[in-house]
Amino acid sequence: MAGVFVFSEDLALARQLLTPALELKASLGEPLVALTTSEAGAKELAALGADRAIWLKTEAAPEQLALALADLLGKEQASVVLVGGTLRGKHVASQVAARLDAAMATDAKTLKIADGKLEITRVLYAGLAVAEEVLVLPAVATVPARTFLPPSAVAQAGAVETVELAGDARVTITAVTATGNEGVDISAASMLVSIGRGFRKQDDVKLAADLAGAIKAELACTRGIAEDEHWLPIERYIGISGQTVKPELYLAVGLSGQVQHMVGCRESKLIVAVNNDERAPIFEAADYGIVGDLYQVLPLLTAALKN
Ligand SMILES: Cc1cc2nc3c(=O)[nH]c(=O)nc-3n(C[C@H](O)[C@H](O)[C@H](O)COP(=O)(O)OP(=O)(O)OC[C@H]3O[C@@H](n4cnc5c(N)ncnc54)[C@H](O)[C@@H]3O)c2cc1C
Incomplete structure (x- = not known):
């Protein structure tokens, strides 16, 4: 050989x-x-x-x-x-x-x-x-x-x-149709703001988008946000059945940090969590944590980071 x-x-x-x-x-x-x-x-x-x-x-x-x-x-x-x-x-x-x-x-x-x-x-x-x-x-x-x-x-x-090399002659591709995804390669992003079910309605995602905009990060999410709520496209959800990412910063907001999610992001360089439940598992993985209501914390964080 x-x-x-x-x-x-x-x-x-x-x-x-x-x-x-x-x-x-x-x-x-x-x-x-x-x-x-x-x-x-x-x-x-x-x-x-x-x-x-x-x-x-x-x-x-x-x-x-x-x-x-x-x-x-x-x-x-x-x-x-x-x-x-x-x-x-x-x-x-x-x-x-x-x-x-x-x-x-x-x-x-x-x-x-x-x-x-x-x-x-x-x-x-x-x-x-x-x-x-x-x-x-x-x-x-x-x-x-x-x-x-x-x-x-x-x-x-x-x-x-x-x-x-010839392809497999038994298979003919008759059409190629775009999936409608945004073409964002979330795994290449160096900073991610990732959201979970702590967000109560779709309009509230804007709070995370503003924060992401302030630090030039991409938005990511948990499976429920993408697959059940359809608030973000499925190529943005992280975890065992989603994407695996290794950004410099993973800012996890209103997500609990269940193992099926964390397997996709635990190799991030820095994990920062915002959650109103101090016993949420995400705090075990986080390097820094803010225990608080995301509806109060995010506007403050965004304003501070913009400055
Ligand atoms: C086979 C299998 C595969 C799976 N694959 C994946 C996967 O690939 N990716 C994935 O993400 N999940 C996956 N899951 C689902 C996973 O187990 C969790 O259910 C999911 O990750 C939880 O999503 P969440 O954190 O958004 O929601 P929750 O677990 O409901 O967490 C919401 C969090 O928000 C906090 N919160 C609520 N209100 C506020 C507020 N006002 N301010 C701050 N914090 C707040 C709560 O304290 C809570 O911690 C899978 C499950 C199974 C069974």
Whole structure:
């Protein structure tokens, strides 16, 4: 077997995958190969330490590439394949692993080679437990966004190659329709004002929007605010079934801090909570807390921050 491979349709995530892949490359003594769907992406990944970066030249959507990718990886005799843990990435990874008859794990947080096997850890039960899994090679693992920082550029960039890949001929995409979302990538925001059911009605969300505007933050929320009330779009809700974020500041207002929510934001650098119940679980996770009525606290905070 030869080669540690990385693939993500999201270039930012592909860069991050190179960091654990470089460690695995060093342990296995095998080349690091990056697979990507853009020529510019391939050049960038080659400059960040991939020995080879392969531009998969194709019109097909990532999930349609899975079978062709598996053939390519089979021919290359990949030892380890790291796939960006997006919904699309997980779809691709599972098909590739099945086709290669490879061991597979999702949401790997740490990865290392020990005794010729891939050892990973992954978080379970909304953060209540960490599982350690040992995968025989060849192995496929998905890695969530922002688990690793991208590596620095290397002095000598790797080689860039082009491979034309056909999509799955059995599947024809007949139409692509926008979901109507706002296109905000909440996971990229450095500051978030996140709201919960402590807000009594939709008009009151303006209080949080004003505060967010004052500090140039994005709005986020709990599941109920997005899925039940529809006060904010679903791509703004945080948690086990929503987005995972790691901002510099997570300002949690009128939300209780249940584990299903916190699993999506607990790696934030600074958590500040505003809640009128001093026993609310959010205060256990918060670095700073204000016990008070958000209807009084938010206008004061906004005015202070504007000044
Ligand atoms: C399988 C499963 C998956 C789930 N996935 C997610 C998920 O991905 N994301 C998610 O968010 N949730 C998820 N949930 C729901 C989760 O368990 C909680 O129910 C939810 O996060 C609570 O939302 P909340 O904090 O907005 O509401 P509540 O828990 O009702 O909290 C409201 C808070 O506001 C405070 N408050 C009330 N009035 C005021 C006021 N005037 N001033 C200040 N504070 C006030 C209260 O003290 C309370 O702490 C999931 C649940 C399940 C079962």
